[in-house]
Amino acid sequence: MNTVSPTAILSALEQEQGGLIAQLLHPQKVQRAGRDFWCGSLQGHPVVLGLSRIGKVAAATTTAALIEGFGVGRVVFTGVAGGVGPGVRVGDVVVGAGFVQHDMDASPLFPRFEIPLYGQTVFMGDTVLSGLLVQACQAAMRQGLEGGHSGQVHHGLIASGDVFVSGALQSGAIVRALQDCGHAPLAVEMEGAAVAQVCADYGIPFAAVRTISDRADDTAHVDFSQFVTDVASVYANKIINELLVLL
Ligand code: ADE
Numbered sequence: 001m002n003t004v005s006p007t008a009i010l011s012a013l014e015q016e017q018g019g020l021i022a023q024l025l026h027p028q029k030v031q032r033a034g035r036d037f038w039c040g041s042l043q044g045h046p047v048v049l050g051l052s053r054i055g056k057v058a059a060a061t062t063t064a065a066l067i068e069g070f071g072v073g074r075v076v077f078t079g080v081a082g083g084v085g086p087g088v089r090v091g092d093v094v095v096g097a098g099f100v101q102h103d104m105d106a107s108p109l110f111p112r113f114e115i116p117l118y119g120q121t122v123f124m125g126d127t128v129l130s131g132l133l134v135q136a137c138q139a140a141m142r143q144g145l146e147g148g149h150s151g152q153v154h155h156g157l158i159a160s161g162d163v164f165v166s167g168a169l170q171s172g173a174i175v176r177a178l179q180d181c182g183h184a185p186l187a188v189e190m191e192g193a194a195v196a197q198v199c200a201d202y203g204i205p206f207a208a209v210r211t212i213s214d215r216a217d218d219t220a221h222v223d224f225s226q227f228v229t230d231v232a233s234v235y236a237n238k239i240i241n242e243l244l245v246l247l
Helices: 014-023 054-071 127-143 168-180 194-202 220-246
Strands: 007-011 025-032 035-042 045-051 074-083 093-101 122-126 154-161 185-189 204-215
Touching: 007 014, 007 054, 007 122, 014 035, 014 045, 014 220, 025 054, 035 220, 045 054, 054 074, 054 194, 074 127, 074 194, 074 220, 093 127, 093 185, 093 194, 122 194, 127 154, 127 204, 127 220, 154 194, 168 185, 185 204, 194 204, 204 220
Parallel strands: 007 045, 007 074, 074 204, 093 154, 154 185
Antiparallel strands: 025 035, 035 045, 074 185, 093 122, 093 204
């Protein structure tokens, strides 16, 4: 019997998960909390593959189901995000050093962006796992992608909220409000901080990588759709395969 806790690999998009399911050894589909999970092994590591679903609550439920139902020992997340930091371009990747909810505001009861009753605003990615993920991204980027494009690897703050940010004014307002409270986000997305909070509740190491699909500006939705189809799945697959070598 294999007693090693499986690694959860959570994808935001079906396109990102498809290649991983195809590589699974002894694949077994298990339903839990209305979600399909795939158990099996990748490069000799027991894994559970899941789709986070979209938004903070759905992603939190998925994460709790993975931890309670499958006893996963760590959670790795791959997805796409809008780049909002200076020099964070489409095709780059951001590994989350920390995660903040940009739509959390229980002021004046609690400071803006603080998670009530946690006394905490930012949930950190696990240092060791995130470091390995940075290395995996660098290795994947070195290989390059079809078309010769090779992006940069960033490591910094990711801001999550239940909103697809699709306007320069909207993204500027989010970034400024966070900066006024001492936080400088590199990317915006819709799940990471929720997954990080659930992992912190259970004491499970967490790391996330987001490929930048758009600049969270007025053309974000067009860039996003094209990127997801063309590039995101290739990135996710290469990065996870590089990570598994390092684990
Ligand atoms: N995921 C990818 N792009 C995004 C954006 N602009 N806003 C929120 N989530 C995203």
